[in-house]
Amino acid sequence: MPDRFHLGWFTNFTPGDWNQPFSHGGSPWDGKFFVEMALAMERACFDYIMLEDTLMVSEAYRGTAEATLKHVLQVPKHDPLPLAAMIAAATTRLGVVATMSTLAYPPFMLARLASTIDHISGGRFGWNIVTSGEDAAAQNFGMDKLPPREMRYAMADEYVDLVCKLFESWEPDAVVMDRERGIYADYRKVHAINFEGRFFNCRGPLNTVRSPQGRPAFVQAGGSPRGRAFAAKHADSIIATANHVEGLRQYRDEVRAHAAAASRNPDDIKVLYLVYPILGETTEEAKAKHQRMVNAPSFVEAALASVGSITDIDFSQFDLDAPLPHITTNGEQGSLDKFAQWGSGKTLRQLASERFDSGLNLIGSPDDVAVRMAEAIEAIGGDGFLISTPFQRISRRFINEVCEGLVPALQRRGLVRETYTQTTLRETLKEF
Ligand SMILES: Cc1cc2nc3c(=O)[nH]c(=O)nc-3n(C[C@H](O)[C@H](O)[C@H](O)COP(=O)(O)O)c2cc1C
Numbered sequence: 450m451p452d453r454f455h456l457g458w459f460t461n462f463t464p465g466d467w468n469q470p471f472s473h474g475g476s477p478w479d480g481k482f483f484v485e486m487a488l489a490m491e492r493a494c495f496d497y498i499m500l501e502d503t504l505m506v507s508e509a510y511r512g513t514a515e516a517t518l519k520h521v522l523q524v525p526k527h528d529p530l531p532l533a534a535m536i537a538a539a540t541t542r543l544g545v546v547a548t549m550s551t552l553a554y555p556p557f558m559l560a561r562l563a564s565t566i567d568h569i570s571g572g573r574f575g576w577n578i579v580t581s582g583e584d585a586a587a588q589n590f591g592m593d594k595l596p597p598r599e600m601r602y603a604m605a606d607e608y609v610d611l612v613c614k615l616f617e618s619w620e621p622d623a624v625v626m627d628r629e630r631g632i633y634a635d636y637r638k639v640h641a642i643n644f645e646g647r648f649f650n651c652r653g654p655l656n657t658v659r660s661p662q663g664r665p666a667f668v669q670a671g672g673s674p675r676g677r678a679f680a681a682k683h684a685d686s687i688i689a690t691a692n693h694v695e696g697l698r699q700y701r702d703e704v705r706a707h708a709a710a711a712s713r714n715p716d717d718i719k720v721l722y723l724v725y726p727i728l729g730e731t732t733e734e735a736k737a738k739h740q741r742m743v744n745a746p747s748f749v750e751a752a753l754a755s756v757g758s759i760t761d762i763d764f765s766q767f768d769l770d771a772p773l774p775h776i777t778t779n780g781e782q783g784s785l786d787k788f789a790q791w792g793s794g795k796t797l798r799q800l801a802s803e804r805f806d807s808g809l810n811l812i813g814s815p816d817d818v819a820v821r822m823a824e825a826i827e828a829i830g831g832d833g834f835l836i837s838t839p840f841q842r843i844s845r846r847f848i849n850e851v852c853e854g855l856v857p858a859l860q861r862r863g864l865v866r867e868t869y870t871q872t873t874l875r876e877t878l879k880e881f
Contacts, residue, residue, distance in 0.1 A: 450863070487536040496874070496878060502549070510757045530562060537573065545573055553586075559576075611642075666878065694829055726811040
């Protein structure tokens with residue numbers, strides 16, 4: 450049995466399971482559904498809830514938004530930051546991670562927002578650092594198309610450097626609140642940063658009080674070699690997608706080697722693998738659920754349009770019953786590689802049906818799935834899982850299956866946390 454491992458949940462502010470038998474109805478826009486979800490996750494002692502985000506309405510599939518809007522593929526999606534603040538205010542121990550793109554926010558605004566939510570949460574905020582991956586997103590910010598990956602990462606490196614300087618611009622003891630002398634903050638401990646870079650300039654200092662964690666926890670998901678190197682340099686936690694134990698082990702080994710090369714302790718980076726468990730009271734029930742999902746008439750189209758929306762590829766142009774030709778993307782290359790299973794010889798139709806399959810066979814009763822998760826972590830070497838659900842069709846039923854079925858099955862085996870011992874997200878991640 451492995452040591453304990455970590456748990457996160459990958460979700461977004463979208464309508465979820467809007468039309469299924471156990472649906473919440475499809476209008477979660479007051480945010481309360483997600484607050485309740487976070488409370489359930491906190492009872493189950495998850496490390497963090499991760500609020501994914503993108504900034505466009507994809508027309509990648511057949512050149513229109515029809516499939517995107519019909520199948521609720523990343524749209525409609527409301528802003529994760531106000532939701533993060535709501536969740537932060539309603540919880541006490543759960544980490545709250547929100548996605549903000551370096552393409553979209555001026556660095557000063559991002560640092561200020563992150564610092565503010567780190568305060569609201571008492572030190573439990575995390576920033577999922579993304580560079581955006583779609584031309585449609587770039588066009589919403591005045592660009593003709595997405596800068597090439599190398600350029601995006603070069604910009605992101607500088608961006609992270611800049612915001613870290615802003616986070617440091619208030620010394621830890623800058624706020625003195627000296628009633629006798631009538632001084633709130635000591636001006637000698639609040640510093641301009643005078644940052645002049647290749648892409649960004651910023652004078653500073655930040656106009657918020659230094660945040661409880663100093664800087665928020667950094668989460669990242671770079672899938673390309675360049676992305677993995679970036680993540681290894683900056684991240685406290687990496688969210689990863691790959692196939693089978695071998696792919697995941699290789700991902701983690703590579704990130705840890707990069708981290709060591711950058712003089713970081715590899716154990717300070719927790720790699721969490723994106724998985725889509727399907728749970729039933731029995732193995733047969735879970736398998737039947739899985740079959741119903743992949744055999745649904747619209748599943749293949751929705752799967753192809755969904756992977757197309759994050760890779761900017763129109764998969765309708767390829768023959769469904771032939772292997773996918775080798776293609777690359779300036780969007781999410783890691784997600785494309787995971788989807789395409791290069792060299793497997795599988796047809797596009799087969800690949801679509803395995804869109805949400807990690808190769809770890811997490812379909813079964815809570816006990817079945819708990820055992821397989823343990824075996825996978827043992828073989829990979831660490832560090833944990835990022836739970837999600839196909840097409841983000843989340844329901845209270847699925848939240849309960851995980852938080853009151855799967856997690857207790859993991860806890861009974863001593864595989865995950867049963868109680869929080871730390872207060873900040875970074876400390877929680879480093880607890881084991
Ligand atoms: C689990 C996971 C979650 C991600 N979440 C987001 C997100 O919320 N928003 C976004 O724009 N990109 C997201 N990405 C994309 C990554 O930030 C990154 O762009 C992608 O993995 C491609 O990396 P690469 O450019 O190094 O290939 C995610 C990727 C993965 C694997």
